[in-house]
Amino acid sequence: MKSTADVVIVGGGCMGCSVAWHLAQRGITNVVLLEREPQLAAGSTGKNAGGVRHQFSHSANIALSIESIAMIARFEEIVGTPIDFHQDGYLFLLSKTADVAAFLKNVELQKRHGVDVRWLSAKEAAALAPGLDVTGVKGATYCPTDGVADPNGVTMGFAKGAQAKGVAIVRETEVTGIQLARGRVAEVRTSHGTIATPIVVNAAGPWAKSIGRMLGVDVPVEPERRHIFIASPPGGGSWDDPVNAGKVPRSKLLVIDFETTFYFHREGGGLLFGMGDPDERPGFDITVRWDFLPKVIDVAMRRLPALADAVVSHAWAGLYEMTPDHNPIIGPSSDVEGFFTIAGFSGHGFQHAPAAGRILADLIAGRDPQFDLSPFGLDRFMSRAVRGEGNVV
Numbered sequence: 001m002k003s004t005a006d007v008v009i010v011g012g013g014c015m016g017c018s019v020a021w022h023l024a025q026r027g028i029t030n031v032v033l034l035e036r037e038p039q040l041a042a043g044s045t046g047k048n049a050g051g052v053r054h055q056f057s058h059s060a061n062i063a064l065s066i067e068s069i070a071m072i073a074r075f076e077e078i079v080g081t082p083i084d085f086h087q088d089g090y091l092f093l094l095s096k097t098a099d100v101a102a103f104l105k106n107v108e109l110q111k112r113h114g115v116d117v118r119w120l121s122a123k124e125a126a127a128l129a130p131g132l133d134v135t136g137v138k139g140a141t142y143c144p145t146d147g148v149a150d151p152n153g154v155t156m157g158f159a160k161g162a163q164a165k166g167v168a169i170v171r172e173t174e175v176t177g178i179q180l181a182r183g184r185v186a187e188v189r190t191s192h193g194t195i196a197t198p199i200v201v202n203a204a205g206p207w208a209k210s211i212g213r214m215l216g217v218d219v220p221v222e223p224e225r226r227h228i229f230i231a232s233p234p235g236g237g238s239w240d241d242p243v244n245a246g247k248v249p250r251s252k253l254l255v256i257d258f259e260t261t262f263y264f265h266r267e268g269g270g271l272l273f274g275m276g277d278p279d280e281r282p283g284f285d286i287t288v289r290w291d292f293l294p295k296v297i298d299v300a301m302r303r304l305p306a307l308a309d310a311v312v313s314h315a316w317a318g319l320y321e322m323t324p325d326h327n328p329i330i331g332p333s334s335d336v337e338g339f340f341t342i343a344g345f346s347g348h349g350f351q352h353a354p355a356a357g358r359i360l361a362d363l364i365a366g367r368d369p370q371f372d373l374s375p376f377g378l379d380r381f382m383s384r385a386v387r388g389e390g391n392v393v
């Protein structure tokens with residue numbers, strides 16, 4: 001392992017790898033990315049549903065999406081790796097009057113950003129998604145350029161591209177401490193030795209708080225378990241088999257029942273679905289709670305009756321990385337010079353990794369990122385009440 005670097009990145013998820021790639025594009029290649037697991041994308045990134053959407057309630061997140069999705073759409077051309085991107089849209093179903101009012105405002109905001117987003121009646125929503133039961137739905141929003149991509153492909157694409165330009169990616173190496181000299185970052189301690197560096201990037205996802213703690217910096221990111229289940233049709237086979245016609249969508253349209261947070265999309269021959277558990281408390285446990293499945297099915301079969309007798313073939317759980325306002329932290333610490341954070345994306349980070357990595361790389365390179373980062377500053381939690389992101393699913 002190198003003993004000196006211009007930048008050390010902690011964490012080999014989509015964020016760390018995106019920063020590494022964008023730094024390398026700017027000619028900053030004396031960079032070491034440290035990942036404690038044997039593989040990259042072993043944290044939240046490897047557990048995520050791959051959803052990519054413009055439909056956020058906060059202007060800054062919509063801007064991140066517009067830039068990120070433009071890059072995701074041309075990822076193979078720009079980065080050189082295929083990522084199985086399908087722009088089959090996101091459909092939000094709204095059953096509460098308050099949600100209808102909030103989403104009408106969101107649609108206006110998204111349109112002001114130039115996003116092609118449409119307000120639909122329940123009947124129009126049902127026509128988009130075969131098998132959907134829209135009982136109680138008061139309205140829906142649909143953006144045809146939202147979609148689903150492969151998180152592993154994005155992460156590995158960035159990592160390989162960065163490595164090709166000279167970035168060192170070191171696995172099975174844990175960051176155990178960070179040393180300061182005269183109030184600024186000076187050295188990173190790891191399970192395999194030390195690296196002298198003036199800049200550390202905290203890209204440790206749900207573990208970002210522990211990296212901040214090494215420097216006495218409060219990085220308010222809490223881990224929260226979320227489940228994903230995969231369902232096959234009764235008797236096995238694919239949902240595309242003629243016997244299952246009309247039971248579920250054939251496209252990769254991502255449908256979200258906003259009130260319950262139940263969502264689903266097609267995944268190969270199966271169907272991927274998930275839902276937040278309002279009783280879940282912060283913690284790092286990612287054991288699958290099979291006792292949660294009946295609660296999900298209860299909700300799910302009301303919206304997608306085919307799930308009532310589907311076979312749940314496997315499941316996993318991963319961690320959302322929640323901040324108090326559900327917006328990420330992107331930028332420097334004002335207490336410790338040379339310490340940057342890119343974390344806390346609160347369950348929607350995969351899709352924002354391309355733009356967020358570009359912005360942080362610009363900051364580190366001393367360029368103007370051309371992005372108002374005030375909603376994402378680390379200091380925002382100290383000073384004032386903040387308006388955050390409302391569209392968390």
Ligand SMILES: Cc1cc2nc3c(=O)[nH]c(=O)nc-3n(C[C@H](O)[C@H](O)[C@H](O)COP(=O)(O)OP(=O)(O)OC[C@H]3O[C@@H](n4cnc5c(N)ncnc54)[C@H](O)[C@@H]3O)c2cc1C
Nearest residue numbers: 011013015043044045048049051175205318348349350351
């Ligand atoms: C079930 C689920 C579904 C999701 N669905 C979506 C979705 O549809 N769309 C979307 O955009 N987002 C989704 N997300 C959120 C998304 O996965 C995250 O926002 C994103 O992956 C965060 O990436 P990251 O690189 O910040 O974190 P991670 O991928 O967690 O990477 C952090 C890395 O840091 C490493 N690390 C931690 N501490 C240390 C240390 N001390 N030394 C060395 N390495 C260390 C970890 O091992 C880990 O690999 C989902 C998340 C979950 C759990």
